[in-house]
Amino acid sequence: MTKPIAISLAVNGEPVEALVRPRQHLADFLRDTLGLTGTHIGCEHGVCGACSVRLDGDVVRGCLVLAVQADGAQVETIEGASDSGELASLQHAFAARNALQCGYCTPGMLLNAAELLARNPSPSRDDIRQHLSGNYCRCTGYQAIVDAVEAAARAGAGGAP
Amino acid sequence: MSDTAGRQPGLSVLDRPNSYIGRAVPRPNIARLTQGRGRYASDISLPRMVHVAFVRSPYAHARIVRIDKTAASGLPGVVAIVTGAELAAVMTPWVGVLSHLKGLKSAPQHAIAVERACWQGEAVAAVVARSRAEAEDAAELVAVDYEELEPVVSVEAALAPGARAIHPELGDNIAFERVLDAGEVDRAFAEADSVVETTFAFGRHTGVTLEPRAIVADWNPGEARLTVYQGTQAPHMMQNIIARHLALEESQVRVICGDVGGSFGIKVHVYADEMATVALAKLLKRPVKYVPDRVESFVSDIHARDHCVKARAAVKRDGTITAFEIDDETGIGPYSMYPRTSGIEANQVVNLVGGPYRTPNYRARARVVFQNKNVMCQYRGVGHPVACSVTEGLVDMAARAIGMDPFEIRRRNVIPDDAHPSVSAAGLKFEALSHQAALAKLHAMMDYDARRREQAALREKGVYRGIGLATFIEVTNPSAAFYGVGGARISSQDGAALRLDATGALVCQISVTEQGQGTEAVIAQVVATAFGVPIERVRVITGDTDVTPYGGGTWASRGAGIGGEAALQAGKALRENVLKVAGTILQAQPAALDIRDGLVVDRDTGRERIGLEEIARIAYFRPDTLPSDFQPELMVVRHYVPRKYPFAFTNGVNACWLEVDVETGFVKLLKYWIVEDCGTIINPQLVDEQIRGGVVQGLGPALMEHCIYDERGQLLNGNMADYLVPMAAEMPDIEVGHVVSPTLESELGAKGAGEAGTAGAAAAVANAVNDALSPFGVAISAIPITPEIVLRALGRL
Structure with a gap:
């Protein structure tokens, strides 16, 4: 039950093979084993959204998924989504609007915002607030984030990924 | 408004060609953070690093009878299990007192409890292992025999006659008491047309930084040096304290602070578990990492604002408020925090009540008591939200008592803008405030009269909306009066070292720190302006005691006002030096x-003459071509500390528009407006975002945030599912306006803006809720204002 289990998955497009303890969650695996520290850990009980990553295209909480559950999956983190250029428009809007202060919630916010824009290219401010309501930010008070997502939507950031 | 009042005519350094002052330039570190390429202390991993987990007391008060490590030591990966007594051999305890808070007392606190645990969550043993998970496994198997002691939980119990003293050697549970009596309070109440009175209760809450506290300590016995990577607001303070309690020289300790995932005052204190981590590194001669999990954060990060204030005010029929009187009781947990102490918040409440108004008669008493709950200390806004809620709550009650509009009563009582410099009833010195201008601006921004009409029309339809106002003053740019005079080695001055590098770009090393508020951007703007380069040519380095000049760091809204002035003076001085070199080369x-x-x-x-x-x-490369008696000096250092005023007070006014579902x-928060005056605005976007974030950090405690304890001192909701924080869907848009009254103490003229938003948000919400509920003749004076509180007030529960 507690012995390491072999998994094989793709992280940001790169094949990864690893032995993981069954209890290790995906966020710890990404951070501690692969050094992908852009996935942040805030609460480890599924509330704050800081550890959001993509698992086979869906945004999930890295603390609520075990690494063994990602066996055979495609995982994408903020590092991959940044390097591919796919988030560039949202990232630009966040920077221009100062939609982050400490930056700790930002990777999760960006991945969730991208998911919203992929589903709804011109969301209302209420839509944005609702979609991001599972991502905690202590710094901004959220308005700048809503503004940035709105600006990115107007600039045509939707359609990705 | 006093935009340029008192300034010399002509161009100031702020008006230089290509000035960046007043421009919303993007932060230099922001792109990195959007790409997940920040480097937070929780990201640090070092060779041979081990992890610590703490065994924490399940009781609020208990004697530690015996700690049995046997079962735990056998687990795989375990490196060491260390008790408080064992750790005390390498680390001395501390006492959180300051001499200027007269009579403040506390007991020695150890890095890990020795003999007795005084709150639920206090660490009683440390388990070090290869991984955090293994450390936690072993922590579960450390067998601790406790003898549960009777906890002193409520403030009333702590103050009750014959109450058992948590620290018997201190005699009683009163850590600190302050009384103040100014003017003729009894006469003012006797001559009042109306006296309003109530008790304001404030729910204990906490910071919930998204990145928990985080520390990696690396003791290198080869060079006898400790390197500490820490999410902190005050690296030099930490260097001093770590060195002192490990019996090292300060030069043997280096504190490095990279990106920090939120601070808000939570990360400016000395935490026992972090001190234990550095001591363990020294003991084990290898890097030790500690990052509390969220459940630990709730029982170990400082809490704040556990206050209960009996208050009254005297008012004349014409709206003149003639007296305020308060009696504040606050419970701070079992120890006064180190080194800033837990007496400061109550002290601030006494200082700040009635602060925006010219009311000359003021009496106050504050009692700060020990109790068996988690420690309490300074958190964003320190005392301001309490003082503001009390003052503004009383002002609204006074307005209702005499049938006056809440805007009007404030207009009649604020200190006039042309009355400064002035001194408050509590003795605070104000250099320049702009209450009247701020009120006028807010009135127009929110279209006050239209809101009142809308409110009246909706009431007919059974929709209950309310408007809440809250004026405030805020302590910023503290001088040595805050901590230094009390004996704390917390620097009120800061330094900036500025050099021209070999390509003609600038590097600024500065002792104020970055937690996301935009310090590095603001410093770059000031340096670029004062020296005369495009901002892209300025690199700012913060957060390393081996690298920056000595200074206080970032707290009490001081980074821009104090660090900014040091940077301004450094920029000017380096410009002069560079022009001397240019003059020599050009023979000009x-x-x-x-x-x-x-x-x-x-x-x-x-x-153009030369690049x-x-x-x-x-x-750098051809000094042989310069005259032999001329030495270019392309690096300068300048320091700054305010001296004329103990604090640069700012001011502002909030308005909240909300609806109560009866x-x-x-x-439901519908809209929020705030006008504030932080003096010179270096970067309007960053100021506005500090204000907005601050407001939301005040809205949380107004409506939902609350550390709920039971009568045995058990925290009942210490996790993010049960402790509610503001999320995007519940928060309103916030409109921010400014009045600009620069401080004339510095050339830059900037005051602080970091805590202004938090100061008055709860007051504005409570006043708005009471305004909405006024048709029902009920009033609420306790926060958080949960649905249960509202329904109970309405008699529906």
């Missing part, structure tokens, strides 16, 4: 030259 008078947009030009004509890169090339008790 330095005074006839200037630096603009990265080029040396003729001051009068703006004609900075060329000056740097000659100074069937469910839910409060």
Whole structure:
């Protein structure tokens, strides 16, 4: 039950093979084993959204998924989504609007915002607030984030990924 | 408004060509953070690093009878299990007192509890292992025999006659008491047309930084040096304290602070578990990492604002408020925090009540008591939200008592803008405030009269909306009066070292720190303006005691006002030095030259003379071509601390527009406005975002945030599912306006803005809820205003 289990998955497009303890969650695996520290850990009980990553295209909480559950999956983190250029428009809007202060919630916010824009290219401010309501930010008070997502939507950031 | 009042006519350094002051330039570190390429202390991993987990007391008060490590030590990966007594051999305890808070007392606190645990969550043993998970496994198997002691939980119990003293050697549970009596309070109440009175209760809450506290300590016995990577607001303070309690020289301790995932005052204190981590590194001679999990954060990060304030005010029929009187009781947990103490918040409440108003008669008492709950200390806004809620709550009650509009009563009582410099009833010195201008601006921004009409029309339809106002003053730019005079080695001055590098770009090392508020951007703006280069040519380095000048760091809204002035003076001084080199090369008078947009030009004509890169090339690589008696000095250091005023007070006014559902008790925030005056605005976007974030950090405790304890001192909701924080869907849009009254103490004129938003948000919400509920004749004076509180007030529960 507690012995390491072999998994094989793709992280940001790169094949990864690893032995993981069954209890290790995906966020710890990404951070501690692969050094992908852009996935942040805030609460480890599924509330704050800081550890959001993509698992086979869906945004999930890295603390609520075990690494063994990602066996055979495609995982994408903020590092991959940044390097591919796919988030560039949202990232630009966040920077221009100062939609982050400490930056700790930002990777999760960006991945969730991208998911919203992929589903709804011109969301209302209420839509944005609702979609991001599972991502905690202590710094901004959220308005700048809503503004940035709105600006990115107007600039045509939707359609990705 | 007093935009330029008192300034010399003509161009100031802020008005130089290509000035960045007042411009919303993007932060230099922001792109990195959007790409997940920040480097937070929780990201640090070092060779041979081990992890610590703490065994924490399940009781609020218990004697530690015996700790049995046997079962735990056998687990795989375990490196060491250390008790408080064992750790005390390498780390001395501390006592959180300051001499200027007269009579403040506390007991020695150890890095890990020795003999007795005094709150639920206090660490009683440390388990070090290869991984955090293994450390936690072993922590579960450390067998601790406790003898549960009777906890002292409520403030009333702590103050009750014959109450058992948590620290018997201190005699009683009163850590600190302050009384103040100004003017003729009894006479003012006797002569009042109306006296309003109530008790304000404030729910204990906490910071919930998204990145928990985090520390990696690396003791290298080979060089007898400790390197500490820490999410902290005050690296030099930590260097001093770590060295002192490990019996090291300060030069043996280096504190490095990279990106920090939120601070808000939570990360400016000395935490026992972090001190234990550095001691363990020294003991084990290898790097030790500690990052609390969220559940630990709730029982170990400082809490704040556990206050209960009996208060009254005297008012005349014409609206003149003639007296305030308060009696504040606050419970701070079992120890006064170190080194800033837990007496400061109550002290601030006493200082700040009635602060915006010219009311001359004021009496206050504050009692700060020990109890068996988690420690309490300074958190964003320190005392301001309490003082503001009390004052503004009383002002609204007074307005209702005499039938006056809440805007009108404030207009009649605020200290007039032309009355400064002035001194408050509590003795606070105000250099320049702008209450009248701020009220006028807010009135227009929110279209007050239209809101009142809308409110009246909706009431007919059974929709209950309310408007809540809250004026405030805020302590910023503290001088040595805050901590230094009390004996704390917490620097009130800061330093900036500025050098021209070999390519003509600038590097600024500065002792104020970055937690996301935009310190590095603001410093770059100031340096670029004062020296005369495009902002892209300025690199700012913060957060390393081996690298930056000595200074206080970032807290009490001081980074821009104090660090900014040091940077301004450094920029000016380096410009003079560079012009001396240019003058020598060009055989021109330095005074006839200037630096603009990265080029040396003729001051009068703006004609280009020589580039900075060329000056740097000659100074660094061909000094042989300069006169033999001329030495270029291309690095300067300047320091700054305010001296004329103990604090640069700012001011402002909030307005909240909300709706109360009288069937469910839910409060919906509809819109929020705030006007504030932080003096010179270096970067309007960053100021506005500090204000907005601050407001939301005040809205949380107004409506939902609350550390709920039971009568045995058990925290009942210490996780993010049960402790509610503001999320995007519940928060309103916030409109921010400004009045600008620069402080004349510094050339920059900037005051702080970091805590202004938090100061008055709860007051504005409570006043708005009571305004909405006024048709029902009920009033609420306790926060958080949960649906349950609303329904109980309405008699529906």
